[in-house]
Amino acid sequence: SAVISQKPSRDICQRGTSLTIQCQVDSQVTMMFWYRQQPGQSLTLIATANQGSEATYESGFVIDKFPISRPNLTFSTLTVSNMSPEDSSIYLCSVEIRGAAEETQYFGPGTRLLVL
Amino acid sequence: AQSVAQPEDQVNVAEGNPLTVKCTYSVSGNPYLFWYVQYPNRGLQFLLKYITGDNLVKGSYGFEAEFNKSQTSFHLKKPSALVSDSALYFCAVRTRYNFNKFYFGSGTKLNVKP
Numbered sequence: 682s683a684v685i686s687q688k689p690s691r692d693i694c695q696r697g698t699s700l701t702i703q704c705q706v707d708s709q710v711t712m713m714f715w716y717r718q719q720p721g722q723s724l725t726l727i728a729t730a731n732q733g734s735e736a737t738y739e740s741g742f743v744i745d746k747f748p749i750s751r752p753n754l755t756f757s758t759l760t761v762s763n764m765s766p767e768d769s770s771i772y773l774c775s776v777e778i779r780g781a782a783e784e785t786q787y788f789g790p791g792t793r794l795l796v797l
Numbered sequence: 798a799q800s801v802a803q804p805e806d807q808v809n810v811a812e813g814n815p816l817t818v819k820c821t822y823s824v825s826g827n828p829y830l831f832w833y834v835q836y837p838n839r840g841l842q843f844l845l846k847y848i849t850g851d852n853l854v855k856g857s858y859g860f861e862a863e864f865n866k867s868q869t870s871f872h873l874k875k876p877s878a879l880v881s882d883s884a885l886y887f888c889a890v891r892t893r894y895n896f897n898k899f900y901f902g903s904g905t906k907l908n909v910k911p
Binding site (some may be wrong): 684685687712714722723724726729737773775777785786788789790791793794 | 831835838839840841842843846887895898899901902903904
């Protein structure tokens, strides 16, 4: 498994501003993912972030709105840009552990974002 | 298209009784199936998974799930529920065709009453 931390754990932001969320893993992982969980809903994949390459975004998500960095194998950031109240969600990062006994995604504790 | 269905928004059980949280899936190819639990104000915690082999999978906290290929189901079960099991449960599936992507169900809220 993996131990994943996120910063900040929660934030209240004003419309039009941007917030950068950090995700730190206690071991080197190739694949990291960013999800959004809107209030009362399931998880939606925003993008896949592999070290050394551009992030791959899912339909409905664009780099200008959700720029992602992946500078090394233990760290990634997601920025929510030009925020609006519709961006109020929980943002979760996850990592992929692959191998004969794994092939599982492990999730961070999430960042709870409220946009006013 | 790949999808996961959790037909019950909420399941209520009394402490000590058996519990079942239902999950059905629709995928192309052989599925990899997962259950996660989300406690209030927490991230998702991995419970168990089915990749191949024995259809009955045992996981954390006494939970188990049974893969049923003919019914395309992967129901989560526990013989005796605890109040502390009250949480939001998510079923998820992935396939070799799009291995990077997890498809999550809508979630089922489990309420265990003392």
